[in-house]
Amino acid sequence: MQIQVSVDHNILGSQEDQIESGKVEEIVKNVLGHFEKHITRVDVHFTDINAGKKGYEDKRCLIEARVSGTQPLVATNNAGNLLEALEGATERLKHSLEHTFGKMKQY
DSSP states (O other), X not given: OEEEEEEOTTOOHHHHHHTOHXXXXXXXXXXXXXXXXXEEEEEEEEEETTTTSOOTTOEEEEEEEXXXXXXXXXXXXXXXXXXXXXXXHHHHHHHHHHHHHHHHTOO
């Protein structure tokens, strides 16, 4: 499973430190590891909705999983910081994968 991380231009350096590449990969693999043989690639996108202004749940994480034999699955989550957004989005994606593979009875 290949994991690619991208950050929009509104994420500042101190915020980027929260999501160092190794930490993102660790969280994604811990949550989605059960489906690793079915997932070819995971794209993780971080954005700051308010472009630097403070606000409630203004950090967004969008995760897209490329799954063999099906359309890509996407999950998003908004939170107060990037790590919480990542954790919420990976949990949502996990539930989508369980639902998809439950229908196919493959996992």
